[in-house]
Amino acid sequence: MKAKITITPKRAVLDPQGKTVQNALAHLGYTEVGAVRVGKYLELELADGDREAARRRLAEACHRFLSNPVIEDYRLELE
Amino acid sequence: MKAKITITPKRAVLDPQGKTVQNALAHLGYTEVGAVRVGKYLELELADGDREAARRRLAEACHRFLSNPVIEDYRLELE
Structure with missing residues (x-):
């Protein structure tokens, strides 16, 4: 079984790294x-094992350790 | 239009950050x-505009600037 976790800054949180990438791309001509x-x-x-148990355990790990729920959201997919 | 880009280290490349996360999770009890x-x-x-043109432009940006194609793969999704 494979889990894919995406952790992104919350909408309301400033993302200076994203801003930097945007500026860099604009300078390189990707103004769109x-x-x-x-x-x-x-x-x-x-x-491999119980999918729902695995999802619960991983959601807990995401919430407690892998993300900072104050400033980040996470999305968890199992496949 | 929104683009989602995932950049991962290639299979053959060592990923010390991933190893560290794995060890940390194991120490925290996530031995599965x-x-x-x-x-x-x-x-x-x-x-918004021509999807195919946007995809081509972004694929070029991914290949040239956003990822290091020697050690990383990227996946590009438009939605």
């Missing part, structure tokens, strides 16, 4: 690019 | 988690 947000992406291999 | 790979995630706002 508007707001950019930069986040993290994690791919985890999991032992 | 196997290999972890850590990548980057970018969300770009784009002016």
Whole structure:
């Protein structure tokens, strides 16, 4: 089983890294690019087993350790 | 239009950040988690327009600037 976790800054939070990427792309000629947000992406291999239990455990790990829920959102997909 | 770009280290490349996350999770009790790979995630706002042209332009930006094609793969989704 594989889990894919995407962690992004919350809408209301300033994202200087994204702003920097946007400016850099504009300087390189990609002026069609508007707001950019930069986040993290994690791919985890999991032992096969109970999907729902795995999802619960991972959601807890995301909430407690992998993301900062004050300033970040996470999205968890199992496949 | 929104573009989502996921940049991950290639399979053959060591990913010390992923290894560190895996070890940390194991120490925290998440021993069911196997290999972890850590990548980057970018969300770009784009002016509406020709989808195929936008995809071509962004694929070029991914290849030339946003990823390091020697050690990283990217995945580009438009929505």
